[in-house]
Amino acid sequence: MKILLFGDAPMALNEGGINQTLYNLFSFIKPEDFLGITEVSLKNLKKIGSTEPYTNRYRSYKLNFINIPINRFTKFVSPLIDRINFYLFKKNKYTKLKKEISLFAPDVIISCSNTSSGILMHDKLLSGLTIPVIPYFMDDWMYKTNNDQVGNMVYQIIQNMLRKNSYWMMIGEELGNILASRYQAKPKEILYVRNPVDLNDAPKNSKYIKSLSFKIAYAGALWPMHFDSFYAFAKAVNLIAKNQPTELILYTQESQWNWRKAELKPLGVIYGGHLPYKQVHQELNKSDALLITASFDPENFTHATGSLQTKITDYCKSKRLIISCAPAYAANNKFIKDNDCGVCIETNDVSEIVTNLTKVIDNINNYQHLVTNAWNSLKSFSKENVHQQIQLFLQSATKQ
Incomplete structure (x- = not known):
């Protein structure tokens, strides 16, 4: 054909x-x-x-x-x-x-x-x-x-x-x-x-060991349909980091980083560079958790509702806990809830994100079954x- x-x-x-x-x-x-x-x-x-x-x-x-x-x-x-x-x-x-x-x-x-x-x-x-x-x-x-x-x-x-x-x-x-x-x-x-995704080159199964400095990675662009949520989350991580070592690492193209770094660098966001696709899953596996975001802005309502982001299946393959910071109606959150494969933080209030995220960081070992569920969901993909x-x-x- x-x-x-x-x-x-x-x-x-x-x-x-x-x-x-x-x-x-x-x-x-x-x-x-x-x-x-x-x-x-x-x-x-x-x-x-x-x-x-x-x-x-x-x-x-x-x-x-x-x-x-x-x-x-x-x-x-x-x-x-x-x-x-x-x-x-x-x-x-x-x-x-x-x-x-x-x-x-x-x-x-x-x-x-x-x-x-x-x-x-x-x-x-x-x-x-x-x-x-x-x-x-x-x-x-x-x-x-x-x-x-x-x-x-x-x-x-x-x-x-x-x-x-x-x-x-x-x-x-x-x-x-x-x-x-x-x-x-x-x-x-x-x-x-x-x-x-190709399931044959996924990171090998290994017992999760929490990093001394808790690492949260985000891979991909930061368009308006992502950014307001990411920005609120970055503020929350910056506050948490004052009391316990916590890092937010951004993997994206250099043009995206140059566009956003004036806002993100003061919040301690670390630029990890742009990863070739074949390296993405192994590199993300070195983190403790993986962040996906969708906009809370009403202007982006249908985008959040209708767009299941590419990165979600790549995150499932990377075998680390997925954290979605997005409104309850977001397609990302629906996928996560349907497959019981991650944590949804459904607020852009920084203090509430701090409370929810601190709970995850402090009890990260109790969430590892969600990582297994994420991997199992990939059989369909x-x-x-x-x-x-x-x-x-x-x-x-x-x-x-």
Whole structure:
């Protein structure tokens, strides 16, 4: 089966959560049966390096023909450049890319866009094809789309995509329900797929020994959908550390650290660097607990509700206690409660976090059964299992 994977983000193991998830989900595809369409240039794909063996199977599109300069005039020239770029985009027929798709002749298209530009390009390149399209959404990023010309176009394209195609892929049931309701669409079948993991290279089982300085690790980006909760948690750790040795270690890309360090460094947050994916689980296993966060801000409500984060299955594989600081309605917390595989601190009040977290630190040995439960939950998310589910699902979708 020949598969076209469309989306702004490419498969790449050592990049962000979306890139890693795409790689883990679709790396069963033979390179000769794969074609990827991405916003990332081939030059940058080669620089990334962790897209192999698919790098040369990608083709790139460019939506913005004029780059917006970053200087003191940005806010003045940006609206004009945006209008020019949008005009040029509408005029561009992208003939070469369409020909590439036609020559490849895919049996099925998986469309996974995470930005408005990706959705616009989906419509530009794929709307006239009769090939089955499977929409795959990982996050509800769309709720922040502006109510303007582009925003209305994006809404209409997504609605048409979901209504026209009866087979969907979603990161979780919560997100599927949100989108079905918002866009008034009803699929024939939804496959819920989360970041799968390879169980064969997990840290070895060993008796947990508490560190002299209690180490809590966080791996991943700190976007607005994570940050307010992380920031409150960091304040709590800083207070606890005054009475007992406690550390909060952040593993993320350097650009993320540079963005947030002015706020986090004074709180004692330690930057651990950016870990290659193959090292993540062994490194996290050196900690005492692993932190996952979701925003308490009402503006991020649907994001917290519908988005089960990539890192949660990687945390389960790392065999350390998962601590979620998030609202009670967060998808992360639902997963943890359903699988009894971690601790949920459902407040952003710093003093309450201190109380709850101190209890965990003081009694950490009493929580180790949750680590076992987390590992056991991964049987449903092994690469072998998930790849088989996807292949069967694609076969059904192409027979419709």
